[in-house]
Amino acid sequence: MTDISYEKKETRKKRSVLTGCYVIETSDEDLSAEEIWRLYTTLTKIEAAFQSLKSDLGMRPVYHQLADRTKGHLFIGVLAYHLLISIEHQLRNKGDHRSWSTIKKQLSTHxxxxxxxxxxxxxxxxxxxxxxxxxxxxxxxxxxxxxxxxxxxxxxxxxxx
Incomplete structure (x- = not known):
């Protein structure tokens, strides 16, 4: 007869309290919870912006076979991203907190x-x-x-x- 035994690791026991919760972890112990959340939301905004740019500018998929063309493709993407962020920043300074996707949708009818x-x-x-x-x-x-x-x-x- 063979016995099977197991022991739940201590870290798993602690994490079971968070089951079903969304957890953001970082190795930077100097950041406050608010700073971690701000950085995380910045990352999601960047991802959404690049997704929009890739779709709107037809920037994917990338079929370039020459390094210069790939660099040019990336340059246009980063340049467009800077323009997008500049527009959002200028609007925020005027008290308008709309996201790029909302601005784009609004202006698309003009x-x-x-x-x-x-x-x-x-x-x-x-x-x-x-x-x-x-x-x-x-x-x-x-x-x-x-x-x-x-x-x-x-x-x-x-x-x-």
Whole structure:
């Protein structure tokens, strides 16, 4: 006959109290609970931002085979992230605590159209016009210092061959 015996480790007994709870652990003993939580939420914001950027900018999957192209791909991602954080920071300084995903969703309804046409002299015209911004758009633009989002641009970009 074979006997099987086991003993629950002391650490497991202590942790059983936390079963079903979300636990964030760190090896840094100098941080307060508030600082640990702030760092954790910062990490989740960064992850959400990169997920959004990868989707919106078409930055995944990465099929680059040359190191310079991979570096360029990463550079654009980091540059876009800095822009995103700058927008959030500027809005926070004005008392607006919306996340990037909320800002992006709000502004996605403000459209800009480009019309290309060729005149009788075979000149190619580019005409860009913004739609009328809604109250929410204007609020964000004002806080970010974006001026004249309705500006109409008309450029002659070349001649048809």
């Amino acid at each position: 459209q800009r159209s480009t019309v290309m046409l060729t005149d009788e002299d075979d000149q190619i015209h580019h005409i860009r016009v913004s739609g009328m911004p809604e109250t929410g758009h204007n609020d964000i633009y004002k806080k970010l210092g974006v001026k004249d989002p309705l500006k109409r641009e008309h450029k002659i970009i070349g001649k048809r061959l």
